[in-house]
Amino acid sequence: MKKFCCVLLAMLPVSAFAYPIDVEKHLSGVSVDYTSHDTDYDLGSITLNNYGDTAAECTIVFINGPEAPRTRRVSIPAKSSVDSSAKFTRSIIKLRIKLTCVAK
Known part of the structure; x- marks a missing residue:
């Protein structure tokens, strides 16, 4: 029984679901980098x-x-970062993000 519980607990991280995120970026003369997150x-x-x-x-x-x-x-x-998010009504299967940045 203890072995079964250990195996079950070890498999919990495997069952976590993460959806793929595709980012299409169009940067016009700015040094902007991004990190995408599957928050929920x-x-x-x-x-x-x-x-x-x-x-x-x-x-x-x-x-x-x-x-x-x-x-x-x-x-x-300049020299800072900003977070942005979007909530949907349905579960996300695949998220596509279009990022367009221009100098101010």
Whole structure:
């Protein structure tokens, strides 16, 4: 019985579900990097880091299948980072993010 419980506990991390995230980026003369996160089953987020010396204006479009895309607009000061997220009504199977940034 103890062996069965140990095996069951060892398999818990395997059962965690993470959905794939595809990011399409269009950067126009800015040094912006991103990190995408699968925060929850219906919540996706992205962290934007501006490594440049000028501020950047970014538009982020979160797309989850048949639902309406969620658009977020953020301004990132030089040498700083910004988090952005989008909540959907359905579970996310595959999240697509379109990131467009221009210098301010």
